[in-house]
Amino acid sequence: MNEIKRRDPRKEWIARNRLHPQHLEVLAERGQGAASEWLGPNGVVRKNPHAIGFIGPNGVKRIDRSGAQQGGQAAGSTRQAAQDSRRNVTIEAPAFLVAVVPELSGGRLSGHDKDLLGLARRLADADPERPGAVLAVVFGEHKEEGFGEAGIDRLLHLDDDAYAGFAPEARLAALSAVERELAPRHWLLPDSPLGGADLGRRLALRLGERPATGVWQIEADGEAPLGWRCTARGAAESLDIQRPLPRVALALAECAEPVDETRHAAEPLSLAEAIPSAFSRIEDLGQVAVDPAGVALAEAEFIVSGGNGVKDWDGFHHAARVLGATEGASRVAVDDGFMERHRQVGATGTWVTARVYLAVGISGAIQHLQGIQSCDKVVAINLDPGCDMIKRADLAVVSDSGEILAALVAKVEQQRGGQRDAA
Amino acid sequence: MRPEQQGVEVAVLVSVGCHPITGRARRADQDARGLELALGLERQLPGSRVSLLHAGPRGEESEAALRGYLGMGLESLTLLEQAEGSDAIPALAEHLAAAPPQLVITGARAERGEGSGLLPYALAERLGWPLVNGLAAVETIENGVATLLQALPRGQRRRLKVRLPAIVSVDGAAPVARQSAFGPARRAELEATSVPAEPDRELAEWQLAPARKRPKRLKIVKAASARDRFKAAAAKAEGGGGQVLTDVTPEQGAEAIFKLLQEEGVLR
Amino acid sequence: MLETLLPILIFSALGLAVIGAWRRVRLWRQGRPSPVPLLKGLAAMPRRYLVDLHHVVERDKVMSNTHVATAGGFVAAAVLMILVHGLGLGSSEGLGGVLGWALLAASACMFVGSLFVARRRRHPPARLSKGPWMRLPKSLMAFSLGVFLITLPTVGVLPEDFGSWILALALAAVVVWGLGEMVFGMTWGGPMKHAFAGALHLAFHRRPERFGGGRSTGLKALDLDDPEAKLGVETPSDFTWNQLLGFDACVQCGRCEAVCPAFAAGQPLNPKKLIQDMVVGLAGGSDAAYAGSPYPGKPVGEHHGNPHGPIVAREGEALVDAETLWSCTTCRACVEECPMMIEHVDAIVDMRRFLTLEHGNTPNKGAEVLDNLIATDNPGGFDPGARLHWAADLDLPMMAERGEAEVLLWLGDGAYDMRNQRTLRALVKVLRAAEVDFAVLGNEERDSGDVARRLGDEATFQSLARRNIATLAKYRFRHIVTCDPHSFHVLGNEYGELGGHYAVQHHSTFIAELYDAGRLAFKPWKGGRVTYHDPCYLGRYNGEFEAPRRVLAALGIQVAEMERSGFRSRCCGGGGGAPITDIPGKQRIPDMRMNDVEATGAELVAVGCPQCTAMLEGVVDAGAEVRDIAELVADALTEAPQATGETVRPQAVEVV
Known part of the structure; x- marks a missing residue:
């Protein structure tokens, strides 16, 4: 009996009629709830635009017609799609080589390296008829898998203990061997301290070239020996020097857009001749353990800073120790004698450049905010939701600082404990 | 202090700096830090001798700037007098080769002219000496071998052993230079010797202009749909206001902070 | 017996005192030479002592009277004693008798004074030094009593040979004590040294202008042209x-x-x-x-x-x-x-x-500030070309364009400070309301050199000052007005030595003048209790205590004075580069000053100095608001009475 579907034309009509007072009631009864789409009686898809969309952050209703309500996973899938859409490029017989020595900080291509590879690609691909190949010379172990995506055609991986740490002489000997054997048309290195800035200058002088340093722009120029002009920073960033692009160039970050449309072969390469081992007068004794508390404020990358709102200073110091952060303080905390004067952050203290600045109980006087303006991420813990520090912060927690720090310490310790167990 | 430690001859190469805002001549920041390092060494190793060396033209402005170094407590500075726009490297290399010190300290980059930071490398290449850049401190000098601390980003340090004679360059990680005092600066002597100069022809051909502000890189989002592009653009423009957590338990608050710290990779 | 002993005692004490004086003078002469008119100074000394110095001493009435009795008695007694006992002029007939009686009176007067000194020394306040100073009342008594007693036989009150030789000897001992402290000790380094050195100090004071009601507060310049000069x-x-x-x-x-x-x-x-x-x-x-x-x-x-x-x-x-x-x-x-x-x-x-x-050892931020002053002409290291950015919308008249103006408005380095920019805006508004013909130097202005000089960097001060003087020499103006008492002091009192002579006024003085001339009119004050903090460089340095109070009175504010105000005003802690050198203490000076403010129950403290504003506003959880006088005036501005007459007419038209 129940198998026979019985139609109720009146209810169907009410369901179609949005203006009918019983409309929603009927929809609910029919199990469609606030369904936005249903098959109409004549086989036509009907949409109820009122039932779709979501309330946006500003309280305005937004309708997302891409089909991916709220984004989330959908964005991930599109990224996937974008990656998949990269064109594979293989340069079989390059007309010339553009050698790049990436800094590989932390064993991976840094943003700076990728920009530099983008620049190398511009040099290599300038003439589509006679494309050059980008050769990357990589020293030591690395964890990078995306060499091809970054635009590298040939990869010369020199893995030897001699190159570990600070070994400019050994690396220079290797690059000289590359020069002898492969004679790249261009040498590009990142002009980053302790990355390519050092090695690049050594290489240039070994090759007898006057390198362009601090290069941030290049443009084609038929009159120049290599066909390019570059704009380089000089005189402590206060000058722009326009000159023909020399063989060796040390480029700044954002000198070019990184490669994002093509995937290159990153074909492994090796040198035919053995690299003569260099006599080294510099011996690397390894990194020195640096106590984060002893790091100068101006250099510190993670600062936990306490102010007037900190009541439990022992807890504060403990938290800084557990988090491995350098301690800072507001003027008031220093004036009140809780912290030493050289720990004061702000226009009247030290200007800091930390990656993360955790302001605990600091309301954010203008001088203090001035001193932290070049911090990447500011986290505030404060009881007063209206204070300036919370307005400045990327993440703010309105709560008692002591409790939050204690919970944070517990969290970090638990995490570390967990890691140790796993290992 | 160990008995093997003995005084060293240190030459500090200094240049005429340029104030970043007003462009007035001054002692260059990095060179002054280098001198500070040398003066610290003089204290650490009694019997050490610090000499100052500059190659360039002599003028009222540059003399005042050079006296800025002397005001840090030195009695004289050797000035290799050259015409404006000359290449300082041959003159310096010749001077250093004639009476080689054990350690040459210089700032990483000049504040005027090309400021390419090549000078220490060029000198090292010419003299055939090892070079260490980014020096933060000299720990010991024993039997012709110096133990140095090299600065790595974010306050980290690396210990190196270098055979002397060597050239070291310092940047912002070296100790801050002491105040330059007017009295010693006024009294000290500039010992000028004229040296033959080769004009830097290449530099003269380049076009120099005050630095333009570099364009800020736009976040170009290669997205499949207009919606994604719009979202990315909107997210960028929104910027400013951060996330504010009110009425959360301490654990929730700590969780959020913890997440951010992990994302930024500052937890070790 | 005493008659023979006393002259010996007196003259040997005097002789020793002369030797001591010579030694003391030799100690002083170790110092560098300083041209002082010696005779003129000595001639002026009594007046300086009796008038100028007395004005200062008189602030403590009891001590002043004590000192008058003791010191006056002593000087008179000492002179008379030499005449009576030393030279033996004390025969009881004729003039000698009068001298003897006078000596009695003087020593009695001194004795009374010494009693008060003794009373004060019973429970001395912490600020007084103890040590040898604690015996001073006894020494004073010994001298006055001894002299009194030995004079009694001289004037014939007691018989010449009164008492035994033991008594005479005891008396002589007391006199020796008194003479030792009062005469010998005066030049050999006892507490009484102050009388000898003090008198000469007044005569040869390095700032003679301070006497006779004058004021001399500007620091003296170093000679930098002489390479030998220290x-x-x-x-x-x-x-x-x-x-x-x-x-x-x-x-x-x-x-x-x-x-x-x-x-x-x-x-x-x-x-x-x-x-x-x-x-x-x-x-x-x-x-x-x-x-x-x-x-x-x-x-x-x-x-x-x-x-x-x-x-x-x-x-x-x-x-x-x-x-x-x-x-x-x-x-x-x-x-x-x-x-x-x-x-x-x-x-x-x-x-x-x-x-x-x-x-080369200026502590903390000192070196940085001095470097900034050298490189950028302002202590903050800001771009000298950005000095007028705060006034981009105000269209300030520039001296460079005008060439002359009645008033040159000196902005000071507060032009870079966002807080002080509010004060400057207020001041410009007031000047415009009063239709003052003014102009600013704009980017041609430099730091006045105040901080550099007080941090000891005379070279930078003189460099800044000479360049400022050269700039000011290009333009014609009647006087300079500034809202920064430090610039006010330096421009007015310290540029003179380097060749810059200007009539400088603090903005409170100028506003008071404008008000008196009827060029400003104010709404009645509606706020709460107000107190006024005297900036040191305006008050003590330049004697301007009245004008700010006149301005506040004109605004209808009755100032609730702090206990320490006027010439006794307590510093905000911002002067002399103290915030830069930042020497730690138990508490902060501005906190103490803000407590003074709060003790008056004031809701608002009026100030007249950017330093004071910054220091007092930096006090955490302060109970009173800090406003500059210029801001209070600007808020209270209303149209002048004659102008209101005009505004009535259009209203009437509207009604029709």
């Missing part, structure tokens, strides 16, 4: 001889200590101890004998010096620690209060000059 003071002998004399005149009354803001804040400075340390340095030795309050946190007895040894050691300890010198806010409260008119601030700046110019 840059500041390294050793005690680098002071001028009359400065050394001045230090020696100190009575250790501790009035300076009582008013010193740094001392009260627990910073390691005590002006009295500093002067005593200079005396130690002058004579050589250690400060162990000092019996007053020490520098807070620094025990007595560890420092020592000599006339040709360094005052501040590069390392370790010498006579004084550098942080003592850097604690001073140069507020001049000690100088204002000193009954001996000793110049503490000059001495401190002299010593700072050596530390900065020769040692």
